[in-house]
Amino acid sequence: MEQQGNSRAGYAFGVGVYLVWGLVPIYFKLLDHVGAIEIVAHRIIWSVPFLLLLLALIGRIGHLRAAMLNGRLIGTLAVSAVLIAINWLVYIYAVTTEHIVAASLGYFLNPFVNIALGTLLLGERLRPAAKVAIFVAAVGVSILAVSALDTLWISLTLACSFGLYGYVRKVTEVGAIEGLAVETGILAPLFVIYLIWLAGNGGLDFARFGAPTVGLLLGAALVTSIPLMLFAAAARRLTLTTLGFIQYLAPSLAFIIGVVIYDEPLNWGQIVCFGLIWTAIAIFVADNYRAARKRRAVRTAPV
Template sequence: MTDASDRSVARGGLLLGLGAYAFWGVLPLYFRWLGGLPALEILSHRVVWSLLLLVVVVTALRRWRTVRAAITPRTLAMLAASATLIAVNWLVYIWAVNAHQTLAASLGYFINPLVNVALGVAVLGERLRRWQGVAIAVAAVGVVAMALGALDTLWISLTLAVSFGVYGLVRKVVAIDSLGGLMVETALLTPPALLYLLLLAQRGAGAFGAGAGTDAQLIVLGLITAAPLLMFAAAARRLPYSSLALLQYLAPTLQFIVAVAVFGEALRPLHFLVFGLIWAGCAIFAWDSVRAARQRAVATQPA
C-alpha cells in the first residue's frame, strides 16, 4: 500500500470515528425523548429494529454470501462475546441516562480511551511515542481525579469503559467486516430481545402500540443504533487502536455538555479541573500526531 493510500485510509478512519463519537455524544437526548421507558425495553427495541434495518442493508448490497463465508466457529464465538459486551454496555448506559447519571456515564467514556491504549499496547503490541505517553498520562490524572470524586457511581463508569474497550478489541481482530460482524451480533441478540418484548406485549405493559409517535421513536432506534456502530467498527479497522484513544473523548465531552446544560445535573469545581486536564492531554496528543506526520513526510521525500 502506498503512502498516499495509507493517508487516505487513515483519513477515512478519522472521519468515521468522528462521526460515530459525535453521534454517541448526543444520544442521551434521544433516550430522554422516549419518556423514561425502562432500559431493558429500550435495549430490546434497539436490537430488534437494528436487525430489520441490517437485513435490508445486507440484501441491498448483496452481501449475504460474504457474510456466510466469513462465519466460522471461531468467528461466531468471538461475535457472541462482542454481542454480550455491547449489550451490557448499552443496558448500563441507557439505565444511567434515565437514572440522571449521565455525568457518570460520560466519565466511563472518558476512561474508555485509556482502556483502549492499555489493550493496544498489552494485547496488540502497539507502541506509543514519548509525547503520546505524556498525553495519556495527563488525561489519566484527570480521569483518576474524577473517579475519586465519584466513588458511589464509579461502577457505572468502569462497566461502560471496560465493556466498550474490550468490545472494540474483539471487533478489531475478528475476521469479518464491520457490516457482517454487526449483522451477526444483532442476530445473536435478537431472540432474547424479541422474547422479552413479546412477554411485555402479552402483559399489556409494552410501549409499542401505544401510539404512532411512540412506535416511530422505537423503530428509529434501529437506525441510531446501527449507523454509529458501523462507523466505529470501520474506523477501528483503519486506525491503530491506540490512535482512537483521545479521539474518543469527543463523545463523553458532548455527553458531559448535555448532562449539565440540558439535563441540569450538578457540576462541581472538580469537573472543571478534570475537563481541563483531559483536553490538555488531547492537545498534546494532537500536536504530537501532526509533528510525527510532518517528520514522516520529510523522511519520504526524494533526496
Template sequence: MTPLRLGYLYGIGAYLLWGFFPLYLKLLRPAGAVEILAHRIVWSVVFVALVLGALRNVGFLRALARRPRTLAGIGVAAVLIAFNWGTYIYGVTSDRVVETALGYFINPLVVVLLGVFVLRERLRPAQWAALGVGGLAVAVLTADYGRPPWLALVLAFSFAGYGLVKKTLGLPAAEGLFVESAVLALPALGYLGWLTADGAATFGQVSAAHTALLVSAGAATAIPLLLFAGAANRLPLTNLGMIQYLAPILQLGCGVLIFHEPMPPARLAGFALVWLALAIFTADAIRSARQTRTRTRTAATHPEPVTSI
C-alpha cells in the same frame, strides 16, 4: 467531491449523531433501560437486514458459517457491545449523561492500556504520561463522586474491548452489526415477550409517537455506524481520532446545558485532567504519524542500495 472531503462529512455526521444521542434516549421514557436495549437490538437486525438485502449482500452469511472461530469472536463482541449499550442507556435514562460522556473521553486512554496488557505493545514516554494524567483524573473524580466513576469506566473498558475484538475479526460495519445483533436477538425477543405478557411493556401502550421512536432505534443505531465505516475507509487514522472527541463534547454539553446536571469545581477539575491527558495523547499521535510519513517518503526517495553477492 474528493474522497477525503467525503470522509470528513461521514465522520462528522457519525459523531454528531452519537453526540446528540442522549436527546433521543430521553424521548423513550417511560421505557426502562433494558426494554430500550432489547428494542435497539431487535430493530437493528431488521434495519440492517433491509440494508443488506437492498445491496444484495447476503452471501457473506454462508462464508461466515464455515468460520467457527470468527463466530465465537462475534459472540464475544456481541456481549461486549450489549453491555456497553445497556450501560449507556441506563446512564442517560438515570440522569448521568455527564458521567457517560466521561466514559467516551477516557476510552482512547483505555485502548492504549489494553494495547499494553493484551497486545504487549510498547508505549512511548508521552503515552505513559497521558495514562498517568488520566489515572490522576480518575482519582480526582472518585473523590468528587465519593466513589469511582463506575459508569464511565464500564463504558470505556467495554467499548475498548469491543474495538479490540472487532479489530481481530475484520468484518465490515453492516455485516458485523447484523450478526452481532442477530446473536442477541433471541434473548432480546424473549425479554420483550416476557415484558408484554407481564403487562409491563411500554411498546404500543404509551403513544404512536413513542412506539415509532422505539422502532427507529434500529436506524438510530445503524446509520451512525455506517457513516463511521465510510469515514474510516477514507480518512487517515489520526484525522479520524481527532474527530472522535466531538461526540463526548456534545454529550457533555447535553448533560450540563440541556439536562442541567451538576458540574461542581472538583468534577470540572477531573474533566480538565482528562482533557490534558487527551491533549498529550493526541499531540503524540500526530507527531508520530508525521514522523512515519517522513520516513516513508525518505525511503521512497532514497531507497537502500542493492548489493550483489
C-alpha cells in the same frame, strides 16, 4: 506511538462516529418514560431487518451467509454481542435516570482500556509525548472518579465493556455490517422473548405512549446500527491508542449535554477533569501532527 495502521479514512470514520455518539443522549432522553431493557430490546430487534435490507441493497448477503457458516467467527461475535448488550443496557439506564455525566466518565475512562489492550495485546508503542498525554488525562479522570464514587460502577462498566468490544471487533476478520448483523441476530431472539414476557405481564411500553414513542423506538435501529458500523470501520483502520483519544469527542459532548441541557449537577472535580482531559487531547493531537510532518518530510526529501 506507532502509527502503522492509521489511515485518513480511519480518522474520518472515528471522528464521525464519536460526534454522533456524543449527541445520542438527546435521542434516548426522549425515551426516559420507557424501561431501559425494553429500549435496548427494540434497538437490537429492529436493527436486524434494517441490516439485512442494507446488506441486500449493497449485494453482500453472500458475505453474511459465509460469516454465519464460520463456527469460530460466530463464537467470537457472540462474545462481542454480549459485551455490546451490557454496554447498551448500562448506558440507557444512565441516560434515562439522569446520570449522563456518569456515562460520560465511562467513556472518558474507556480510552485507557483501549490503550492498555493496544499496548499489552497488539504491541502498539507509545511516544514520550503520548505518555505525557495519558498521564495528564489519567489525573483528570482520577479526580472525576473520586468526585463521583456513587455512580462509579456505571462508569467502569461502560469503559470496560466497550473497550473489550472494540478489541474483539478489531481482531475479528469480518465486515462492519456483516459483523453487526450477526451480533444483533444472536441477541434478537433473547430480547423477543423478553418483550413477549413483558407484554404478557402488562409492562410493554411500545404502543402505550402513542406514535411518537413507537417512532423513536423504531428509529433506535438507525441510531444503533449506523454508528456501530462506522466504529467497526474505524477500529479496523486505526490503532487502539489513536481510537482511544479520538473517543474523547463523545464523552465531552455528552458531558456538556448533561450539564447544560439537562442541568445535571456539576462539581469542582468535574470542572478540573474536563480541563485536564482536553489538555491531554491537545498534547496528543500536536504530537501526531508533528510526527506526520516528519514522515512527509522524509518521503519528499531528495535522494
